[in-house]
Structures are given as C-alpha cells and as structure tokens.
C-alpha cells in the first residue's frame with residue numbers, strides 16, 4: 720500500500736441569509752435610495768467636506784454635519800476594467816475612477832460608464848455626472864458616473880434617471 724495521501728473532497732453548497740448595517744453612514748444610503756441625493760459630511764470645526772461621508776472629521780476628530788453634495792465632479796485618477804466579478808461582467812469594459820465631486824475636499828471610487836468607452840473619456844480632469852438606477856436598493860451600485868456630455872442620453876434610458 721502506498722503511503723501517498725489522498726484527499727477526499729465533496730462539493731457542497733451553503734446558502735446564507737444575512738444582513739449588515741451601514742452604521743453611521745446609513746443616512747447616505749437612505750437618501751440615495753429614497754431621494755436620489757448624494758450626501759457628504761462637513762466638519763463643524765475645520766469645514767472640510769468629506770465624500771465618502773465621515774461621521775467624524777479624520778483631520779481634527781470633530782463631529783460633522785450632513786450636507787447635500789453636487790452630483791457633478793472631476794476624475795482624479797482612473798483605469799479601465801476588463802476583468803471583474805459576475806455582477807459586473809456584462810458591463811466590461813467600464814471605467815473605475817476616483818472622483819472629486821464639486822465642493823468636496825476628498826475623492827471616492829465609483830464606476831464610469833460610457834456609450835463608447837475610450838481612454839480619453841475616463842482621463843484625469845474629465846467632467847462626470849451621476850446617473851441613478853430607477854430601482855435602487857440603498858447600495859453604492861445604485862449609481863454610477865458618465866461623461867457630462869452623455870448625461871442626457873443616459874437619464875433618458877428607461878432603467879436610469881437623473882438625481883435631484
């Protein structure tokens with residue numbers, strides 16, 4: 720008898736129902752879902768505007784206030800996605816960018832879609848505007864950005880709409 724180890728494997732499946740909380744950031748997701756708004760926070764002391772929102776200012780550790788943020792902004796850095804999870808595979812290729820929304824001091828990561836995606840449409844400095852799914856769940860995937868020049872065409876598609 721050989722001393723070689725043989726690993727016996729059985730394929731199985733686990734279904735898990737669970738929920739998780741957005742904690743202090745919940746207001747952002749509720750306003751996104753119900754009112755098509757993008758909220759950030761503003762530090763009560765130094766005035767820095769955080770997007771993504773922070774409950775406490777990361778610079779001076781003071782409390783922040785919720786404020787409505789512009790839905791237009793500028794790409795700071797970007798890339799084009801060719802490999803992704805099954806959730807987004809049909810959208811390939813699409814852009815991912817750090818976007819600084821107008822009036823904010825920080826940037827956040829979000830998808831950039833275009834009817835004709837070429838690198839120049841996701842380059843640094845490109846102006847973009849948020850487009851929202853009509854059927855929102857209160858998730859970051861409820862919205863994405865498009866080049867400002869394509870905005871009207873995107874919000875006229877039946878599954879999308881513009882923000883408030």
Ligand SMILES: [Zn+2]
Pocket residue numbers: 762763764765766767776777778779780781
């Ligand atoms: Zn501050």
